[in-house]
Amino acid sequence: MRKLMLAALVGVLFAASAAPLEIVSPKEGAMVPTLTPDMKAYLAQPRAERVKQFADPAERKRIAKFGDRPQKTLLSWTCTVPVATGTVWSVKVRRAKDGKVVFTEKTHKTSLEIDNLEIACDYKWRVKGVAADGAQLRAEGTFRTEDIAPRLIHLSRVHNMRDFGGRVGLGGRRVRQGIVYRSAGLNANAHKSKSKGGMVPGDVTLTDKSRAYAKGVLGIRTDLDLRSDRECFGMTGSPLGPEVKWIKISSSAYSGMGKDSGKQAFAKVFRVFLDEKNYPIDFHCIAGADRTGSLAFILGALLGVDEDELWRDWEVTAFQKEKIDFGHRTRFSKLVKVFDAFPGASIHEKVAAYVKSLGFTDADIEKFRAIMLEP
Numbered sequence: 001m002r003k004l005m006l007a008a009l010v011g012v013l014f015a016a017s018a019a020p021l022e023i024v025s026p027k028e029g030a031m032v033p034t035l036t037p038d039m040k041a042y043l044a045q046p047r048a049e050r051v052k053q054f055a056d057p058a059e060r061k062r063i064a065k066f067g068d069r070p071q072k073t074l075l076s077w078t079c080t081v082p083v084a085t086g087t088v089w090s091v092k093v094r095r096a097k098d099g100k101v102v103f104t105e106k107t108h109k110t111s112l113e114i115d116n117l118e119i120a121c122d123y124k125w126r127v128k129g130v131a132a133d134g135a136q137l138r139a140e141g142t143f144r145t146e147d148i149a150p151r152l153i154h155l156s157r158v159h160n161m162r163d164f165g166g167r168v169g170l171g172g173r174r175v176r177q178g179i180v181y182r183s184a185g186l187n188a189n190a191h192k193s194k195s196k197g198g199m200v201p202g203d204v205t206l207t208d209k210s211r212a213y214a215k216g217v218l219g220i221r222t223d224l225d226l227r228s229d230r231e232c233f234g235m236t237g238s239p240l241g242p243e244v245k246w247i248k249i250s251s252s253a254y255s256g257m258g259k260d261s262g263k264q265a266f267a268k269v270f271r272v273f274l275d276e277k278n279y280p281i282d283f284h285c286i287a288g289a290d291r292t293g294s295l296a297f298i299l300g301a302l303l304g305v306d307e308d309e310l311w312r313d314w315e316v317t318a319f320q321k322e323k324i325d326f327g328h329r330t331r332f333s334k335l336v337k338v339f340d341a342f343p344g345a346s347i348h349e350k351v352a353a354y355v356k357s358l359g360f361t362d363a364d365i366e367k368f369r370a371i372m373l374e375p
Contacts, residue, residue: 064322076111096122120147160288170304184288190233201234301351
């Protein structure tokens with residue numbers, strides 16, 4: 001009798017613990033990567049080793065094969081009961097800190113992949129479906145992303161795109177994610193057309209889906225275009241659409257940031273970042289490498305991002321750019337040298353002095369920091 005009662009009790013307990021719908025991946029509370037192993041291995045190296053690899057043509061070809069897309073995260077689940085014919089699983093992923101939905105999709109499969117997740121961020125996700133008997137099926141899970149910058153962004157047909165935020169700045173405060181992005185151009189440069197007998201605007205590279213994602217999920221409100229008048233010939237607005245403010249400021253790069261034209265352009269650009277109504281912002285040139293990289297270096301230094309992280313941010317462009325002329329000696333060192341002419345014991349102080357030499361105040365710099373740094 002006692003054996004029968006014990007067997008019955010075990011059966012009840014097993015039935016109670018065996019959910020009909022269960023999460024397989026990620027495991028509850030798992031830490032998931034947003035960069036590939038090769039990307040992480042490169043970024044983890046000392047600066048001297050990274051610089052050495054940058055100057056080696058064979059290494060640059062290897063690094064360029066990493067690509068500029070983030071590591072995908074696999075979401076999968078299993079169901080132990082029959083499901084309704086033609087069942088469609090509904091998947092939703094939310095940011096844990098504020099409940100913001102960052103991904104939603106319906107699928108007939110029991111797995112899918114997602115990307116573009118913020119770094120060092122907790123997420124909650126759930127999957128829902130219907131059993132053959134009409135019962136509602138639901139399972140929930142949580143995971144956290146690794147704290148390794150950058151947060152690469154996969155936007156179809158747009159290259160070298162990433163979140164400017166994610167790294168740690170002044171006072172251990174992280175640069176906010178989701179309010180400033182940097183990328184390659186959202187359309188091609190203007191070019192000569194034989195059939196039309198002159199210059200014509202560059203073709204838009206965005207797809208309808210990527211345009212909707214940029215505005216709806218990334219929330220981009222301002223397209224800050226750093227290209228020249230010639231490159232932007234015939235353009236009257238952002239390729240993202242009329243809802244997005246297009247601001248064109250022909251910028252300089254590297255040593256050009258120390259010339260009068262470069263300084264004047266940066267002053268115009270910095271005013272864009274001092275107006276909170278402009279956020280979220282995507283700033284870019286055509287490749288997202290030189291003019292974009294120079295601006296990112298200055299903005300990151302103002303926010304107190306570690307100097308080695310400023311180098312890494314510039315170097316990430318090599319994940320899809322193998323040409324050896326894009327190098328520390330040929331380009332990056334000329335940018336850093338610009339700030340040698342300004343007082344300060346660190347690159348952060350020198351860059352702040354550079355910005356103040358253009359007529360900005362400590363209050364302006366503090367306003368920028370208040371916008372960009374987490375509490």
